[in-house]
Amino acid sequence: MRKSFLAMTMVATLSLGLFTGCGSAPQEGASTEAQEQTAAVVVEKAEEPVATAAKPANEKLVVGFAQIGQESGWRDGETNDIQWYAAQHTDTIDLVFADAQQKQENQIKAIRNFIDMGVDVIAFPPVVETGWEAVLTECKEAGIPVILVDRGVDQSCADLYATQISSDMVWEGQQAADIVGDLLGGKGKVVELEGTVGASAANGRKEGFDGELKSKYPDIEIVASQTGDFTRALGKEVMESFLKSYDDIDAVFAHNDDMALGAIEAIKEAGKKPGVDIKVVGCDGVKGAFEAMVAGEMNGTVECNPCLAGQIFDAAAKLKAGESVDKWIVSNDGVFTQKDAEAELPNRTY
Numbered sequence: 001m002r003k004s005f006l007a008m009t010m011v012a013t014l015s016l017g018l019f020t021g022c023g024s025a026p027q028e029g030a031s032t033e034a035q036e037q038t039a040a041v042v043v044e045k046a047e048e049p050v051a052t053a054a055k056p057a058n059e060k061l062v063v064g065f066a067q068i069g070q071e072s073g074w075r076d077g078e079t080n081d082i083q084w085y086a087a088q089h090t091d092t093i094d095l096v097f098a099d100a101q102q103k104q105e106n107q108i109k110a111i112r113n114f115i116d117m118g119v120d121v122i123a124f125p126p127v128v129e130t131g132w133e134a135v136l137t138e139c140k141e142a143g144i145p146v147i148l149v150d151r152g153v154d155q156s157c158a159d160l161y162a163t164q165i166s167s168d169m170v171w172e173g174q175q176a177a178d179i180v181g182d183l184l185g186g187k188g189k190v191v192e193l194e195g196t197v198g199a200s201a202a203n204g205r206k207e208g209f210d211g212e213l214k215s216k217y218p219d220i221e222i223v224a225s226q227t228g229d230f231t232r233a234l235g236k237e238v239m240e241s242f243l244k245s246y247d248d249i250d251a252v253f254a255h256n257d258d259m260a261l262g263a264i265e266a267i268k269e270a271g272k273k274p275g276v277d278i279k280v281v282g283c284d285g286v287k288g289a290f291e292a293m294v295a296g297e298m299n300g301t302v303e304c305n306p307c308l309a310g311q312i313f314d315a316a317a318k319l320k321a322g323e324s325v326d327k328w329i330v331s332n333d334g335v336f337t338q339k340d341a342e343a344e345l346p347n348r349t350y
């Protein structure tokens with residue numbers, strides 16, 4: 001396990017046909033194929049050493065990216081975008097990509113390998129907010145700027161990274177609460193499926209959702225809130241247990257669309273109509289959520305842009321050149337409900 005994880009791969013060596021970035025038309029099944037392709041190369045390179053001694057300045061922009069893993073369709077969309085973008089710019093960019101298989105310790109090992117390799121910039125989505133002080137200090141001491149992607153770290157590390165490129169998670173939670181508030185006419189019982197425990201994406205969405213309901217919709221009660229770890233399978237499982245404990249649930253808010261899609265399955269298996277008997281609202285804006293809205297089984301989603309590659313590599317180039325970048329580069333996201341779904345579906349790229 002350790003060996004295959006530690007092997008990282010230059011994306012330029014992959015067959016490029018399988019990747020599709022956010023700039024290109026959506027491609028059925030592309031993400032799975034891309035993941036398989038990446039996995040195949042990782043295994044193939046497992047025996048090779050990955051660390052080299054201090055190197056002269058890199059000619060190309062060398063970026064090490066320590067991805068969390070493959071927990072959601074959104075995450076696959078982000079991975080595909082980054083790999084696709086790097087593949088379009090092989091003359092100027094080398095991407096070293098690691099998949100941490102959902103583990104913080106693997107992300108930390110990957111970052112340490114990037115430091116040993118002498119990459120120009122390190123980028124990663126911190127799986128949880130805490131526990132980054134030591135490795136971020138090592139990046140700083142090595143003079144390698146760090147870009148946080150799609151999730152943040154706690155305030156104590158504010159001086160240890162160059163920029164964060166992400167959506168505003170609190171805002172997303174607030175938007176979801178407003179959709180739920182409208183759907184329920186300001187009154188009812190809600191259950192909440194939380195993302196990964198300790199992840200800024202879960203903490204922010206919960207803060208925004210719970211806070212907005214409390215202040216604007218005092219007659220809506222959150223009767224249960226539990227993690228589904230951002231996966232469809234756990235989203236389904238937790239929703240099943242909510243349905244067994246409460247027979248009067250009016251709506252479910254899931255911190256991502258994958259969990260919302262899992263909840264939809266659980267609601268159907270319990271003999272109720274998702275989108276009608278129990279309203280379903282998610283976050284991310286993945287294609288599957290739009291399909292569920294068109295089918296009348298989901299009521300809304302708050303977009304979270306995973307198409308960050310252009311911004312990541314632009315910021316990395318500036319940081320390599322010693323230029324400064326904004327501390328937080330915030331995405332502009334949309335809010336979608338059933339009435340928008342059909343028109344918007346063909347535009348979804350992830």
Ligand code: GYE
Binds near residue numbers: 073150201258
């Ligand atoms: O919403 C979820 C994912 O960090 C914003 O992580 C990201 C979240 C995204 O796996 O689907």
